Amino acid sequence: MKILLIGEYSNVHATLAEGLRALGHDVCVISNGDFWKDYPRDIDVSRTPGKLGGIRLMLKLYTLLPKMRGYDVVQLINPMFFELKAERLFWFYKWLRRNNRRLILGAYGMDYYWVHECVTNKPLRYSDFNIGDELRTDPDAMKERQDWLCTTKERLNRMIADDCDGIVTGLYEYDVCYRPHFPSKTYFIPYPIIPANPAIPTSPTLPIKIFVGISRARSTYKGTDVMLRAAQDLVARYPDRVTLSAVEGLPFDEYQSVLSSSDVLLDQLYSYTPAMNALLAMSKGIVVVGGGEPENYDIIGETELRPIVNVQPNYDSVYRELEQLVLHPERLPQLKQQSVDYIHRHHDYLKVARAYEAFYTKKLC
Numbered sequence: 001m002k003i004l005l006i007g008e009y010s011n012v013h014a015t016l017a018e019g020l021r022a023l024g025h026d027v028c029v030i031s032n033g034d035f036w037k038d039y040p041r042d043i044d045v046s047r048t049p050g051k052l053g054g055i056r057l058m059l060k061l062y063t064l065l066p067k068m069r070g071y072d073v074v075q076l077i078n079p080m081f082f083e084l085k086a087e088r089l090f091w092f093y094k095w096l097r098r099n100n101r102r103l104i105l106g107a108y109g110m111d112y113y114w115v116h117e118c119v120t121n122k123p124l125r126y127s128d129f130n131i132g133d134e135l136r137t138d139p140d141a142m143k144e145r146q147d148w149l150c151t152t153k154e155r156l157n158r159m160i161a162d163d164c165d166g167i168v169t170g171l172y173e174y175d176v177c178y179r180p181h182f183p184s185k186t187y188f189i190p191y192p193i194i195p196a197n198p199a200i201p202t203s204p205t206l207p208i209k210i211f212v213g214i215s216r217a218r219s220t221y222k223g224t225d226v227m228l229r230a231a232q233d234l235v236a237r238y239p240d241r242v243t244l245s246a247v248e249g250l251p252f253d254e255y256q257s258v259l260s261s262s263d264v265l266l267d268q269l270y271s272y273t274p275a276m277n278a279l280l281a282m283s284k285g286i287v288v289v290g291g292g293e294p295e296n297y298d299i300i301g302e303t304e305l306r307p308i309v310n311v312q313p314n315y316d317s318v319y320r321e322l323e324q325l326v327l328h329p330e331r332l333p334q335l336k337q338q339s340v341d342y343i344h345r346h347h348d349y350l351k352v353a354r355a356y357e358a359f360y361t362k363k364l365c
Helices: 012-022 050-068 086-099 112-119 139-148 152-163 172-178 216-222 224-237 252-259 276-283 294-300 315-327 329-346 349-364
Strands: 002-006 026-031 073-076 102-107 166-169 186-188 208-214 242-248 264-267 287-290
Touching: 002 012, 012 026, 012 349, 026 050, 050 086, 073 349, 086 102, 086 152, 102 152, 102 172, 102 349, 112 139, 112 152, 112 172, 139 152, 139 216, 166 172, 166 349, 172 186, 172 294, 208 224, 208 252, 208 315, 216 224, 224 242, 224 264, 224 315, 242 252, 252 276, 264 276, 264 315, 276 287, 276 329, 287 315, 287 329, 315 329
Parallel strands: 002 026, 002 073, 073 102, 102 166, 166 186, 208 242, 208 264, 264 287
Antiparallel strands: none
């Protein structure tokens, strides 16, 4: 197949492309590298700041149109698949639709259906937008609601979802938001990870090294502020047993280097499931403290492995679970090995690529 992947979230498309190429497919990735993370791509469509940056990107995209036609499958990372205003993207979507065989929408992150369901129907006990029946009111959550509800972004998302040939969800959270609206075209496929084969020590070593990556602009929204405070308090109480490394704004290669020397990763307080950052850590034998709710294991059919240290969305839960790891470090080798096994079993990029291959083939019939 000839496949075009447009846009990037946390290395999903770049990794998927490697898997599909290994299966013999002709794949092109067009993206901005997910901003400062600078993930690999075949054609760069980064935007420089300001109105002039938008004009330059528009002109570049028009010159790239001949390279975006004639594909068997075009997959969009998100309804906002280029760094342009939503009203500009209607034309590009319709052009892609006319000039390629099949068009797939990725449900991998922030979009109208994610925001709308979490705000209105609340299918999750907690999320980026609600804790139980209460809506979160931190500035980032409010901003996303304003951006996606009753706006051009909503209209664009609804149009693409109605019109496209299929919708691929990457996490349980996104699946539960899309499936009620599009039961016949929604398909869940886990995120792809290139597995590592780290040597897992048979006994723990102290101090335990805790790592957290900070996105300053979204720290409160993702719960990093709460997790960081719990870890800092833990270090203050057990300075000989645990250390903390917090980094911000590193490019992907540098980030991986720092991450690889850690024992524990703190990631996404309000998530049910491990996303790409957590999965990458797990592939390296790093224990994730974050989202590991039963629904995560159910959707992938996992009945044995339980590598994720699941926490509830509050300070006390995070502190308590971290303290148990510090007081019982003998748990770490098994959790590390289960993390590696979990990635091999469910997220191996070749296995995931085969699932996409089957999905695409079905849509082309």
